[in-house]
Amino acid sequence: MFSKLREDISVVFERDPAARSMWEILTTYPGIHAVLIHRLSARLWHANFKWLARFIAHLARGLTGIEIHPGASIGRRVFIDHGMGVVIGETAEIGDDCTLYHGVTLGGTSWNKGKRHPTLEKGVVVGAGAKILGPLTIGEGAKIGSNAVVVKDVPAGATAVGIPARILDENQARQNNQAAGKLGFSAYAISADMNDPMVKAVHGLINHSTVTDERIEWILQQLEKMGAEPPAACKTDEQFDAAYLNKIVD
Secondary structure (H helix, E strand, C coil): CHHHHHHHHHHHHHHCCCCCCHHHHHHHCHHHHHHHHHHHHHHHHHCCCHHHHHHHHHHHHHHHCCEECCCCEECCCCEECCCCCCEECCCCEECCCCEECCCCEEECCCCCCCCCCCEECCCCEECCCCEEECCCEECCCCEECCCCEECCCECCCCEEECCCCEECCHHHHHHHHHHHHHCCCCCCCCCCCCCCHHHHHHHHHHHHHHHHHHHHHHHHHHHHHCCCCCCHHHCCCCCCCHHHHHHHHC
16 A cells, blocks of 8 residues: 555656655645545445445545546556546546546446446556547557547557547658747647647648748858858848848849
8 A cells, every 4th residue: 555655656756847745745636635545435346335435436526626436447656647627437447657637538438338438558648638438448658639539449659639539640740840840839739630720720830931931041042152141130040031031132
């Protein structure tokens, strides 16, 4: 029991830079409280004290804002960060070293008895607001982006984003991040192929700006080869004036 508690505390220090002391973690982290209480309610559930287990889980929900059914299986070193609005269903299984952020739902899509909630294998990270629905499996080390809705299995090590969630192409993701990096902006848990018009518009603007910068840089290189030297005040990208470019082209 105490070895698990030490693991839980060490995990918070590893994954939350805001954590400052053991006492702070024990007294102010609802994710820790929810997991500790769940261990008690799960024991009661499996000992066939069903009502008492559900009642304790109900009290924990009111205390932490995290709803975990006592029938759910939670491994070691599982960290629920912030936690408000997290819902974990009866037949959900969460492997060791997983991380869940606030608003995550591990839900079912059927009223039938039996396995109807997701299985998260070791080391899965689920972003804020994500919904994983049905008796599917999220492979070891996979990542689920913020606000994604997952209704199919996700392979080990993959990243799934969007509504409905799709496996993010790593090459495309790398290109998008490089393009965004040129503008000093890096999108988190967002891909260009999401079914969100705002996301598509933002990525379109980023790509257009990147292409425009490359063209302007090429024009300046050609002008320098022709002997046109811009003044010192206009040599950096931040100081470049489009009016000056029009003037020297004319």
